[in-house]
Amino acid sequence: MPEYPATALALTEAIRDGEMTSEEAAAASLAAIERFDGRLGAFLSVGDPVDPPVDGILRGLPYAAKDNLCTRDFPTTCASGILADYTPPYDATAIAGMTRAGARLVGKTNMDEFAMGSSNENSGIKPTRNPWDLQRVPGGSSGGSAAAVAAGLVPLALGTDTGGSIRQPASFCGITGMKPTYGSVSRLGLIAFASSLDQIGPLGRTARDCALAMDVLVGRDAGDSTSIEHPHAGQFLQAALEERESLRGVRIGLPAEYYAEGIDPEVARVARRAAKTLEDLGAIVEEISLPHTAYALPVYYILASAEASSNLARFDGVRYGLRAAADDIDDLYRRTRGEGFGEEVKRRIMLGTYALSAGYYDDLYVKAARVRRVMVRELEEAFKVYDYLLTPTSPTPAFCLGERTEDPLAMYMADLCTIPANMAGIPAISFPGGFVGDLPVGVQLMGPRLSDAGILATADLFQRVTDYHRVRPPLWGGDTS
């Protein structure tokens, strides 16, 4: 088995320089999946890339994509019984973009069903395990993508982030994950959870790898009316690689609410230490307060669930996916949806339906939408003073399988720090900031809308002076690097 370079950037360079062929790269990835994924559960489907790679900046790069991104060549199930065996007739814009850049899809990754969850335990197929400790969850909902990258099964993976679903598993698995500015990456072909919050993004070992992927993913798509022209499209890697020794003049805020009650003090300490590192690089670091952060969770669960209740209405057994045996149309709906959806999905459909119902709409949906705007304004005000905000990514390190499955609210807490970026549509990245015990812990950097290049460059600078992102899960270290 050929040696497998640690980063996507190194791998694409090796292929370009003729040190490795695309076939060898794909074979290495597939062999690693074959060897380890039985224990990890990161993949839902795996296959040899069919077509030779296109000549582009990712030529020959094997990658994985979360199973809520539509692919012609692989089933796309959202890890749900209701879409078991469903293969879409088209590729998501993000997938097509990766193909055009020369990347090759080797498999689809496990996730919480319909991206609803923070541990991958809501997968309707199987749980995914954390490569750092198989008793622990990898986070979610892009847990399969994060675990696959952390374990070295693929150098890069795509995930989606509605309330932290890229960043929180990146934190749990000790890798780097980026949620771009809302609208930067086309959502066409992303099976929607909450349309106004969903965003596709990369998970990789480093900020540079994320920047490399962003160069491919970001671009206006007429097929997604919410997509935008990003001023830095195609320039993210360049920005990350730029020679820059210091963060002199950069102002970074530490919002007190993200370091307060509910946050594991050890995790908060990791984030403060990361802040100190940035300060040592010349940044001005100050404590600030964002009092409306307290409302993030309830507002998110109302708005995201409301949109989900509508987005998931199409899974009715009439045209595709699971169709339960039934007596009449109402029976068909009841049985198909009753059998096809898991508990958490049903819970959120119920919650969202309730929030939109006559008599509750004003008190729940309308009020939540208003609070969302207040939160967004609060963040915009903060960004008038600060270039970035630095916070823990998730309140705790990876928890154990089964630890929170009985308590949805405890599970929801895992997204406490990541939700505000989705509410405001701003970019945010999670990168390894240290360890708590033997477990990796990520820190999150948020910036104003369209500051994606800046946060990638800042995370890259952090990674130039730290080694946390180089530490491999001990279980796999000997085998994968």
Added chain:
Amino acid sequence: MTGSPEYRPMIGLEIHVALATRSKMFCGCSAEFGAPPNTNVCPVCLGLPGSLPAINARALELGIMCARAVGGQVQARMHFERKNYHYPDLPKGYQISQYAVPLAIGGEVVLDDVEDAERRVRIRRVHLEEDAGKSTHSAETGHTLLDFNRCGVPLAEIVTEPDMRSPGEARAFLEELRALLRVAGVSEVRMEAGELRCDVNFNLVRSAAGDGLEGTEISEVKNLNSFRSVQRALEYEVSRHREAIRGGEPLVHETRHWDEERGITYAARSKEEAHDYRYFPEPDLPPISVDPDLAQYLAAQVPELPRARRRRFRNEFDLGSYDARALVSEAELADFFEEAVAEGADPKDAANWILGEVRGHLNATGDSLADLPVTPRMLAALLSLVAAGEISGTMAKDVWSEAVETGRDPVSSVEESGLRQISDEETLDALVEEVIEENPDAAEEFTAGKEKALGFLVGQVMKKTRGQANPQLANERLRKALRNGSDHR
């Protein structure tokens, strides 16, 4: 005041009109009617997972023109909402529609010539939405077949205030609306293609204490697809509500369906009514700001509307109100008329010809005027030959029929076939002399007072000219010659 005032019908309509776009509202599929089932479909209109809507700008433009045609105020900023309900022919489980902020608010349609009084029907709002697919239930197999071709076809929904006071007035409103929409180029309004569907709200009301109204509970009759059905369903409801009042039976606010064959309405299952559509802003489509310049430009694209045109036809061309209405109700007839007049035709002659010959042909054949090879200029030339007495009306009809069939210029037909009437007095006088000389008995009889003999002599002139003599002129010249002759004797 003594006694209770009379109950009268109060009628409001909700009309869905298919906009005349080539492609659907949120995808590139053809919006054409009548294609084989499920051939004009794609991931977007089938609601496949991961698909997203992208608005067809033409649908928005036609919507704006539609709103202007009924006098609505186009909103500067609007957004779409999702109307959530489950139905097999609604593939996303929601319909993209508008709710809180529609395309346009307000407006009115004026019905003149209805019971000789001007009636105004106020428009409450106009909004855009996508159509659903079509379900066909087979009683034989118990299956439901689904055709998604119609799914995503753009519709404008026009909601009126309850301003109509009789079933006939509701129908007159719909006819006027259809004319408006056709003229504005917003929709072809082909009824057979389901391009106009109507829900009616109906109750009987009378004045009550103060300035208020009291009345029966409202009936909503859904999904009527012909004007006749609207009128009949309303007539049925009028008598149903009147009987309920007479019998003292309470009515309930309910949704009803129309049974065309039995000519009755019947209550929908109560479950069909219990909808809570859970509207909320469509997150896949950003709010739309209508550029005022664009709105103005589009408003300018709306041609002269039927009412104004009828008025102008009456004033400018001195047409009667029947002719004006008949011409304007079919924009292509009205256009042909105006062009013919511009080419020099007498307006009244042109109107008669178009409403007689032209419309008769179109009705008989189902052709559209654009399919025929005749032009307004041909008609103008032909009519001036008739007016100048150069050919008879019958001849004109013959050459016109030929023109309609073959595209041959009727004036050249006249020239070449020598059909042109002999209206030249000198030529005729010579013939008259010959006829008198050849038929002295008849000439005698006429001068002796036998009027009938003149007919015979005119016939002889016609015979000599193989029918080309202008009969009226021949008549005149004969009279003159015979009168002169008698003076001589």
